Amino acid sequence: MRRIRVDASSRAYDVVVGAGLLARLGDLLRDVVGTARCCVVTETNVGPLYAEAVEVSLAAAGLEVAPRITFPAGEASKTLATLATILGGLAERELTRDDVVIAVGGGVTGDMAGLAAALYLRGIAVVQVPTSLLAMVDSSVGGKTAVDLPAGKNLVGAFWQPSLVVADVETLTTVPNELFRDSCGEVVKHAVLADAQMLEELAQRPLTSFRDARRLEDVVARNVAIKRNVVSADERERGLRQTLNLGHTIGHAIEAASDFSLGHGSCVAAGLCMMARAAAARGWCAHETSERVERCVAAHGLPTGSDLPADVLMSFVAHDKKRHGDGVNVVVPREVGSCEVRRVSLSELRELVELGR
Ligand SMILES: NC(=O)c1ccc[n+]([C@@H]2O[C@H](COP(=O)([O-])OP(=O)(O)OC[C@H]3O[C@@H](n4cnc5c(N)ncnc54)[C@H](O)[C@@H]3O)[C@@H](O)[C@H]2O)c1
Ligand SMILES: O=C(O)C(=O)C[C@@H](O)[C@H](O)[C@H](O)COP(=O)(O)O
Numbered sequence: 001m002r003r004i005r006v007d008a009s010s011r012a013y014d015v016v017v018g019a020g021l022l023a024r025l026g027d028l029l030r031d032v033v034g035t036a037r038c039c040v041v042t043e044t045n046v047g048p049l050y051a052e053a054v055e056v057s058l059a060a061a062g063l064e065v066a067p068r069i070t071f072p073a074g075e076a077s078k079t080l081a082t083l084a085t086i087l088g089g090l091a092e093r094e095l096t097r098d099d100v101v102i103a104v105g106g107g108v109t110g111d112m113a114g115l116a117a118a119l120y121l122r123g124i125a126v127v128q129v130p131t132s133l134l135a136m137v138d139s140s141v142g143g144k145t146a147v148d149l150p151a152g153k154n155l156v157g158a159f160w161q162p163s164l165v166v167a168d169v170e171t172l173t174t175v176p177n178e179l180f181r182d183s184c185g186e187v188v189k190h191a192v193l194a195d196a197q198m199l200e201e202l203a204q205r206p207l208t209s210f211r212d213a214r215r216l217e218d219v220v221a222r223n224v225a226i227k228r229n230v231v232s233a234d235e236r237e238r239g240l241r242q243t244l245n246l247g248h249t250i251g252h253a254i255e256a257a258s259d260f261s262l263g264h265g266s267c268v269a270a271g272l273c274m275m276a277r278a279a280a281a282r283g284w285c286a287h288e289t290s291e292r293v294e295r296c297v298a299a300h301g302l303p304t305g306s307d308l309p310a311d312v313l314m315s316f317v318a319h320d321k322k323r324h325g326d327g328v329n330v331v332v333p334r335e336v337g338s339c340e341v342r343r344v345s346l347s348e349l350r351e352l353v354e355l356g357r
């Protein structure tokens with residue numbers, strides 16, 4: 001079991017990574033929240049698999065468990081309407097400011113339950129129990145919570161740090177191959193941002209082909225440490241944290257333009273390759289850098305680009321949260337393991353999209 005301390009400016013908390021942790025969740029949580037009442041928020045795929053184990057563990061540790069809240073699985077549920085249902089559920093259960101939301105699921109659950117916790121009674125504690133690889137390496141850490149609007153991804157949200165994150169890698173055994181592959185997009189992103197050695201290891205032994213528990217524990221811990229280093233230095237995305245958006249300016253546009261039929265990690269992978277190729281074409285990084293990125297993405301069977309017309313992508317890019325007037329901050333690789341933020345105009349970004357094809 002590994003414990004990684006995140007020291008965000010609004011809250012410090014542990015991310016605990018290991019195998020068989022669901023059974024220990026109650027004890028881990030009691031140390032953090034005392035005698036709070038807990039309410040599991042989950043979705044229709046993950047709930048039947050893991051919610052009961054979580055609740056049994058909480059009850060065994062002497063914590064009171066409220067009836068769980070379950071919403072339909074998938075990105076299509078990441079809406080204001082589902083958020084309202086979750087908030088109504090918390091009120092119906094009479095949760096108080098001393099109580100805790102337990103988010104059990106992938107990134108969609110974590111983002112929505114986290115936002116509900118941020119809003120309900122102006123903020124109650126949330127514990128993240130991520131069950132997808134993407135949620136373990138990325139979304140459960142750092143406190144970004146959100147729902148989508150028809151205009152684009154994550155357009156309504158809040159920064160709301162969890163009180164604890166418990167990533168039990170044994171839950172990954174039930175993740176279908178295609179969903180596991182999708183999650184790898186964010187792992188490759190972290191490698192390009194901060195760990196050149198990990199990128200080479202991933203390219204040679206893709207996670208999609210070598211998925212044993214010990215390796216997954218190691219990969220999750222390394223990724224959490226990368227993200228921790230960034231969000232501890234810049235919780236509110238004033239500067240350094242923008243680099244975690246590598247691949248997302250184009251990736252989010254692909255995701256929204258394809259009506260969420262492609263997973264988030266796959267869209268990030270495509271956006272990452274497109275931005276790396278464009279950066280190489282501009283001379284901001286070596287061609288060898290973009291080739292190494294693309295090789296690793298392709299080794300995982302993830303898309304290395306998108307055929308969507310530049311006009312369509314640009315209509316969604318307008319909603320990027322890194323936009324300032326006519327400019328957008330884009331994240332580009334300098335070399336593998338090091339990226340930078342560059343302010344470009346919207347018309348220059350359109351050129352980058354074309355160059356990245
Ligand atoms: N807040 C952040 O910092 C952050 C970071 C990255 C991504 N995100 C968001 O996360 C979302 C993507 O996360 P995701 O890929 O986990 O999506 P998800 O929550 O929809 O999970 C993907 C699929 O896997 C299933 N699943 C999850 N765990 C499972 C398990 N253990 N066994 C079987 N099936 C399981 C889910 O039911 C779903 O069908 C996007 O909405 C994205 O915007 C947020
Ligand atoms: O934690 C961050 O910061 C990230 O940007 C991580 C991303 O992988 C994640 O998809 C995030 O939700 C995107 O944020 P957004 O602010 O662009 O919606």
Ligand SMILES: [Zn+2]
Pocket residue numbers: 138186248264268
């Ligand atoms: Zn992402």
